[in-house]
Amino acid sequence: MDPTQDPRIRTVVIVGGGTAGWMTAAALARLVAPGGVKVTLVESAEIGTVGVGESTLPHIRAFNERLGIDEAEFMKATRATFKLGIQFNDWARLGDSYIHPFGDYGAPGGEVPFHHYWLKGSRTADIGPIDDYSLPVVAAREGRYAPPSDDARSLMSTYGYAYQLDASLYARFLRTRAEAGGVTRIEGRIVDVTQDGTSGDIRSVTLDRGDVIEADLFIDCSGFRGLLVEQTLKSGYQDWSHWLPCDRAVAMPCASDQPTVPYTRATALEAGWQFRIPLQHRVGNGYVYCSSFVDQDAATDRLIGRLEGEPLKEPNHIRFQAGRRTRNWVGNCVSVGLSGGFIEPLESTSIYLIQIAITKLIELWPDRRSAATDAEEFNRQMDLEFERIRDFIILHYAATERTDSPLWNHVRTMTLPDSLAGKIELFRERGVVQEYREGLFLHPSWIAVYLGQRVVPRRYHPLADHRADKDLVAALLRLRGTIAQAAGRLPTQDAYIARHCAYDRSAA
Ligand SMILES: Cc1cc2nc3c(=O)[nH]c(=O)nc-3n(C[C@H](O)[C@H](O)[C@H](O)COP(=O)(O)OP(=O)(O)OC[C@H]3O[C@@H](n4cnc5c(N)ncnc54)[C@H](O)[C@@H]3O)c2cc1C
Known part of the structure; x- marks a missing residue:
């Protein structure tokens, strides 16, 4: 220069x-x-x-804030809904369902991460799935939403949220x-x-x-x-693509008269998976698939057959x-x-x-x-x-037990990147989530997907044994009840949006 x-x-x-x-x-x-x-x-x-x-992640809120964007104005302009997590259906086995929440499991406090207590408790009693111990999961399942609290001692501080826009x-x-x-x-x-x-x-x-x-x-x-x-x-x-073989998508928004749920849904299908993203005025849908196992016409028919309302546009075909x-x-x-x-x-x-x-x-x-x-x-x-991100996404595929189609047989048996294989083994053996300083997805996200995909640790943390079985199970069941009650007190997402940030239907 x-x-x-x-x-x-x-x-x-x-x-x-x-x-x-x-x-x-x-x-x-x-x-x-x-x-x-x-x-x-x-x-x-x-x-x-x-x-x-x-469909976004909670980080987008920091981006909008840095730009000085008012949340209600943004929600109205983009016809957005709130998002507390992603629901995964049929991933480990057909019929399975779990939510990866934007939040923690359990209540604030505890000597070891909450999932160790849950693991110990579930060995001695029927205490329900770990999903029941997450306020954002329980709220999401019931279609409820309210903003989290800033008070770190409150159960209402245990989650974050993003948007579907x-x-x-x-x-x-x-x-x-x-x-x-x-x-x-x-x-x-x-x-x-x-x-x-x-x-x-x-x-x-x-x-x-x-x-x-x-x-x-x-x-x-x-x-x-x-x-x-x-x-x-x-x-x-x-x-x-040897780890992530999906290489096509067909997307198609549709109308919906159902209540908007505060989560995105990802349902595993034979040759890929379907997304469903509820907005205020419509639902975004798509089938992300692997072209080696299904052709474009069949994938499009499969998506159309699963739409819950009238299609609003022609199918949009995307290659990647x-x-x-x-x-x-x-x-x-x-x-x-x-x-x-x-x-x-x-x-x-x-x-x-x-x-x-x-x-x-x-x-x-x-x-x-x-x-x-x-x-x-x-x-x-x-x-x-x-x-x-790559490793986290591969986990959803690799930790499947499905044997019903060539895609699932391929991903179930593929060789994993070393960076992921070691992480899975550590969790399977001891319930420990490998730490990293830079990069997305913290402990609760990995725990949600490991357990949701049936990667269950052989051992829990020895410090969880500081609590006697009977006392622990009683405390867990109490917590489950408290979370259910707290979720039940929240407004439905539709009621919250109507009050604070609904788009102007007359101007649409
Ligand atoms: C099926 C599917 C679902 C997705 N869902 C999600 C999701 O839920 N959440 C999420 O975070 N991300 C999602 N993504 C990714 C998301 O769509 C993209 O990250 C986002 O839209 C950004 O795209 P882009 O702006 O990089 O590219 P594009 O939207 O492709 O924009 C490219 C721009 O470049 C311009 N351009 C190109 N060539 C020229 C040229 N020669 N001269 C002038 N202009 C040019 C085009 O006109 C256009 O304006 C999804 C992607 C796919 C394929």
């Missing part, structure tokens, strides 16, 4: 206007643009967006904020990309009508195609390959969203990965002298995020 040049990033181009593009634009408008950085977003209506992605309305909502914050939106299809002859950095993108747009930093939010990071910069792709870019940040280009990789939406992790990429990009905001070291650190952190 020429030492007389100003090293600061002055101009940024975001390529793509899906959820990733507009989340990035809104964040940059708020956090970076006030420092004098000019942000431009290019999107193509002709290409469109992937058109799915509606209309992704296109969320993008529109963020667009309004981004444009108000100074982001320039350009409609057009990028047909050419030019690079610096020496560094290989991206110099400019050219639109179909001939405009050339230059920038110091490019953010690739172009979706699966990875227009800049892959097609131009050849980052490379790590293929994980599980994996991630070898480098998410290359030169002066950072990939955010599907352009950076994709792990199937079983645990609603993609929007989280968008958010985390934006957060890390802002933390490591480069100038033109430091981009290489920033990129290295960004890539290290994103690798960890992707791999932790």
